[in-house]
Amino acid sequence: MQPHRISILGVGLLGGSIGLAVHERIKGCTVVGYGHKRATLDAALQSGAIDEGYDDLSRAVRGADLVILCTPVGLFRGLLGELGPLLAPGTLVTDVGSTKRSIVEAAGELLPAGVQFIGSHPMAGSEKRGVQFARGDLYDGALCILTPTPDTDEGALEKVRWFWELLGMRICRVSPEEHDRRLADVSHLPHALAAALVMVQEEASIDLAGKGFQDMTRIAAGDGGLWRDILLDNRDNVRASIRAMRGRLDELDALLGAGDSQAVKAWLEDAAGRRQRLAERMRTTSE
């Protein structure tokens, strides 16, 4: 199971944290970083996240038994196209992207037979960005969603599962289509809402904001480029989620307009009841 040489394409918060975790948890495994900026590679080398760093893709993946795509989602297709001719049969490829349909499809198209691709979405990270925020325990206890298809090799799937579990992750499996649909609701829509909520504020209102507002808008500080890629890549689902949200807000708006006290209360209690059940279901320590 154990990889001997892991190649991390894109050494930011997520890629750097994988490197640190691998060094803590897999003995004798070399971690290679790939990126365009020498300064980033140097920072990753210095922090101990990677053992070697290259701005040449061919050198970065040579001899790797596991390649992990950690760039923004929008670069995945181009990267897979370049990787295709470079990878030896038996190489395992996975990723950390927040959308899954497009990369699974591109991998099927662009990677040669004998190179196995497994779509992964480790649900870890923060609104921070860059290898300087990388942490060896970033993935510990978080959920990793694997998105096999009917064509997926079970042995390759097991290896990727083993890898994320070694980093402390809980695993679940859904199809790429289901992943993208559900993530639009639980992740991409919330990001859009947080951003829009910040934008409707007048500056002076912020001084009157409490902890609830801070909690609701924290994710809006996330990187615009990363999120642009995610929202565009998953835009059919995200637009459907936005429309569903509008439907609910219109409902409340109408109830308030009618001054329907009982119905407003029922609307709020429906939400509160669901949130309480979710809290039990999520069983988090922070709740």
Added chain:
Amino acid sequence: MQPHRISILGVGLLGGSIGLAVHERIKGCTVVGYGHKRATLDAALQSGAIDEGYDDLSRAVRGADLVILCTPVGLFRGLLGELGPLLAPGTLVTDVGSTKRSIVEAAGELLPAGVQFIGSHPMAGSEKRGVQFARGDLYDGALCILTPTPDTDEGALEKVRWFWELLGMRICRVSPEEHDRRLADVSHLPHALAAALVMVQEEASIDLAGKGFQDMTRIAAGDGGLWRDILLDNRDNVRASIRAMRGRLDELDALLGAGDSQAVKAWLEDAAGRRQRLAERMRTTSE
């Protein structure tokens, strides 16, 4: 400045926490609780939040130099109507309500000359409810918004300011109108969004939710009755906030529909920049 007998009307999380804080911080002050449910009064007595508890309003406010309305917002007008004939000149009245126009107006109408009313909105609390969650440090470090009008007695205002500062609160002053308009944006709209966001989820999606989703929806677990009162009382502003929010979401929806990568990025970066500036402005320890 120091009150000798404080009457707390409604002994829940907020009222009970005032009682505990007063006992910690003002020596020799008697705290009287008023409520309909004997069990709640008994719990408040046992926890040390109040020294005496009555289900009779007349007895509860007799001899009080400070009366604090801590019931849901929807009960304020009725309570002020009952209080009018009961209060001696010189009594100071304030509240902890999340809306301010209606109570300030009702107090002006229903309280006799010589009884001073100051609208207060201490921005503390949680999605929990009930005196069993009361804490003596609930108000410590949080913001209290005072909403004087041109008719407000400055001496009374100073006393109320002194009181909340003694409980550890930071103070700011805005008009009741400005309060309700700004709070619709930074508090009431976020609550509506959190509730709607929970409601658009399918159950199975929840298992894929991360910390961002939990943070964004936590406040939706709040009490339906309390929030019904707030949203209805402030419905003109809340509806305007919902419309502004819809406008922003429609904007994003259109940009995604057009696949306008640059504009989507600019939209997200605008929000991220604002959120980062807010974080500096809020200068909270939790950020």
